[in-house]
Amino acid sequence: MTVTFKATEEEIIQTINSICTSATLDLQVWEKLKQLKYHGKKVIGLFTIAASEYSQINKNDPFDTGIFDVLWNLSDFSSGTPDLNFWNEVIKTGEISPAETIVIDRELEIFPFSSVFGIRSIFLDDQNRLLNMITPDEKIVRDISTYLEKEFPEGYNKTLIRYAETNKEVITPEPYAPLLLWSLLPEAVPPVVVDKLKLLGKKERINFFENEKDIQAFNTLPYDIDTSSVFLGTTYENGALSKDVAERELDRILTNVNSSGILLLYFDKYRPRIEPAAIINVIYLANLLNRQHDPVIRENQHFVEKILLNKGWEHGTYFYPSPEFFLLVTFRLVRRFNNVISKAFRDGLMSGLAHRTGAVSNPLELGIRLIISKWLGINNTADRTSLLLQRIDRPGFQWEASPLYSLPSAIGSMYNPLFDAAIIKSAL
Numbered sequence: 001m002t003v004t005f006k007a008t009e010e011e012i013i014q015t016i017n018s019i020c021t022s023a024t025l026d027l028q029v030w031e032k033l034k035q036l037k038y039h040g041k042k043v044i045g046l047f048t049i050a051a052s053e054y055s056q057i058n059k060n061d062p063f064d065t066g067i068f069d070v071l072w073n074l075s076d077f078s079s080g081t082p083d084l085n086f087w088n089e090v091i092k093t094g095e096i097s098p099a100e101t102i103v104i105d106r107e108l109e110i111f112p113f114s115s116v117f118g119i120r121s122i123f124l125d126d127q128n129r130l131l132n133m134i135t136p137d138e139k140i141v142r143d144i145s146t147y148l149e150k151e152f153p154e155g156y157n158k159t160l161i162r163y164a165e166t167n168k169e170v171i172t173p174e175p176y177a178p179l180l181l182w183s184l185l186p187e188a189v190p191p192v193v194v195d196k197l198k199l200l201g202k203k204e205r206i207n208f209f210e211n212e213k214d215i216q217a218f219n220t221l222p223y224d225i226d227t228s229s230v231f232l233g234t235t236y237e238n239g240a241l242s243k244d245v246a247e248r249e250l251d252r253i254l255t256n257v258n259s260s261g262i263l264l265l266y267f268d269k270y271r272p273r274i275e276p277a278a279i280i281n282v283i284y285l286a287n288l289l290n291r292q293h294d295p296v297i298r299e300n301q302h303f304v305e306k307i308l309l310n311k312g313w314e315h316g317t318y319f320y321p322s323p324e325f326f327l328l329v330t331f332r333l334v335r336r337f338n339n340v341i342s343k344a345f346r347d348g349l350m351s352g353l354a355h356r357t358g359a360v361s362n363p364l365e366l367g368i369r370l371i372i373s374k375w376l377g378i379n380n381t382a383d384r385t386s387l388l389l390q391r392i393d394r395p396g397f398q399w400e401a402s403p404l405y406s407l408p409s410a411i412g413s414m415y416n417p418l419f420d421a422a423i424i425k426s427a428l
Contacts, residue, residue: 044068
């Protein structure tokens with residue numbers, strides 16, 4: 001069935017005027033444009049409606065056009081539609097660099113033409129979270145910095161345990177996350193926290209949990225090679241632990257193997273767990289002490305190289321639910337010993353990153369991939385976009401916390417938002 005509506009020219013004009021009269025400014029978009037302007041970005045406005053319609057809207061709801069460095073109407077250009085000729089003229093008239101330009105619009109028809117010139121695009125609708133993408137990086141990083149400055153000095157070692165079966169939450173102190181962060185991103189750890197971590201160097205050994213009650217609660221959790229190697233490596237390379245202690249403890253670690261010569265996670269032969277990420281951290285410590293040629297290290301290096309190259313990490317490992325954590329400790333090793341570590345580690349890191357880029361991921365995973373991408377000189381726009389889409393515009397930490405550790409025996413996960421925040425800040 002076909003229905004035909006007929007209207008006079010006067011009725012059409014009245015309809016257009018009523019639409020213009022009811023038009024209102026999208027304050028959310030306007031606020032984002034103000035942020036761009038505040039942070040030194042050039043903002044060019046282009047009205048694609050007729051001059052009469054624009055006059056009617058502005059008469060009804062005047063707004064400050066001073067936010068724009070340049071303000072154009074479509075009639076300013078020889079092409080009346082946003083086609084290739086139009087964008088070619090815009091680039092020349094505005095003296096803009098396409099690679100440094102983002103076009104923001106609600107009309108999909110303009111994007112195919114702008115993309116030909118390498119201009120990135122953002123499609124907006126009223127509920128679209130892509131508004132996050134036009135929040136300037138400087139503002140996001142400043143907000144993260146404010147959060148870290150406020151929370152890090154006291155909360156640096158506080159990790160949240162969340163039990164899957166009951167949803168019960170408990171906060172417990174543990175030194176692993178801040179020690180690893182100190183090694184990975186020393187600039188992210190404030191001096192007051194560095195001083196506290198250096199005090200750990202007075203010890204020869206530390207447990208994952210700081211409190212004895214936590215150690216007992218988790219079935220008398222024994223010392224492990226992962227916490228030990230990160231503790232020894234980080235404190236030794238920062239001058240807070242003597243070489244004699246580091247050497248002696250490495251000797252102890254290297255005797256903790258199974259019948260195949262593979263390093264065991266716990267210093268407890270009755271718990272024969274193997275954690276590949278921990279083995280990489282032991283290899284890091286061995287290289288620090290120039291012990292990389294030890295037969296146990298060489299055997300275990302071959303073992304984790306195969307895991308890395310065959311992507312045996314892509315579903316996470318025993319203690320680390322995120323595939324990216326394995327890539328993170330591999331990155332730590334390759335970055336620190338890039339000139340001496342085997343080619344297999346470098347190749348595995350690159351192929352692993354390529355394999356995971358663009359995968360649906362939590363904020364921590366995306367941040368890790370962006371840090372690795374940056375170091376490798378890769379422009380990872382896919383993961384950056386995904387990370388910004390997950391941002392929540394709120395005070396404090398602006399992303400949901402990501403699980404950092406698994407608790408296999410207790411069926412739960414552990415979260416450290418400060419670790420996440422430092423990674424994301426560095427990534428952006």
